[in-house]
Amino acid sequence: MTFSVIARCARTGQFGMAVSSSSPAVTSRCAFARAGVGVVASQNVTDPRLGPAGLDLLERGASAAECRDILVRNADFSEFRQLAILDACGDGAVWSGERTLGCHATFIEKNVVSAGNMLASQSVPEAVGKAFLEADESLDLGERLVIAMLGGLEAGGEAGPVRSAGMIVVDRQSWPLVDLRVDWDDEPVGRLAELWKVWQPQMNDYVTRCLNPLSAPSYGVPGDE
Template identity: 55%
Template sequence: MTFSIVARCAQTGRFGVAISSSSPAVAARCAWVRAGVGAVSTQNVTNPALGPLMLDRMEAGAGAPEAVAGARDADGFPDYRQLLAVDALGRTAVHSGARALGIWTSAQGRDCAAGGNMLAHAGVPAAMVAAFEGAGGVLGDRLIAALRAGIAEGGEAGPVHSAGLLIADRESWPYAELRIDWIDDACPVAAVARAWEVYKPQADDYVTRALNPVSAPSYGVPGDA
């Protein structure tokens, strides 16, 4: 019921996840990032506890393959889980359990891995990886390009209703966390892409406001001097 990509920017060290699903609030349950550590997705019949578990293992020194294997082995129902991870060295790993739903597959590329279940066809993750590797711009741009490619390739077998973009930079909080938790009659991927278009020019300013409000630019709201 989900397709996603986890990725690292080799130039900035940022990590991100882009994800969409027919289920509500997919990014709230499935997408996880940690500055300096990695990005992971835990999807299909989701166990959200596996997201922090994989990041904890990578923070302790495990690579993405070991983190995914550890989460798989720690879970009581690994056949139902689909796990994706990328670590601080750009290594990737994927686990897709034998009881993943519908058409399920994955693809791994340079600093990225994509996977999905209940897919329109098996080529969706490979199209996402190709789009990510071929796109220009910052990490958020490349993740959006991958998510758009997934939709263009058919995405899920049925309509999607939620989507999200989650990025970690250097701080303990997300650099960007943009979510469409439910939308009935429009494309959530297009909505998240539009949200990123609006947020992207302000993203660095929000970090400055948190770390040093004295140096922050104008808030751009009525009454702000």
């Protein structure tokens, strides 16, 4: 029901994830990232508890592989779960339990992991990962994640239509720099790409407005000077 990409930007140290699914509100259940720590995707028959638990393990010093092994060993019904994990060093680990749905596959390289289930073909995660790696490294991480997801669609995506998509990116703060969601749409990955184009030019301004409103750019609303 899902294909995703998790990644680390070697240039900025940002972590992020983009995901799409035939189910509604996929990002709320599957995508978890923490600044300076890493990113965890919990998908297939999702257990959202695994995301924060995995990030806590990474923050305490576990590698991606150690984090995966601990989660799988201790989780209820791990045979239903699919995990993708990236640690602070950009090393990845994956898990697809024996009851992962349909055609499923994973892809791992330095700084990027892709995983999916109920796919049109096993080549989709590789297409996602390679699209990310081939994108210009000077681009924002969010842009590279969008490129990766579009690469997955071009390779066939899910076996059936997707209905929701989303993206999170964390930078230096405790809150996400990017948190975009399309919770029900006929072309959610395309809509996500459109949302990114709206958000990208102003995302850093919202960080400035939080940290120091006096130095923030104009809000562009009536009464703002």
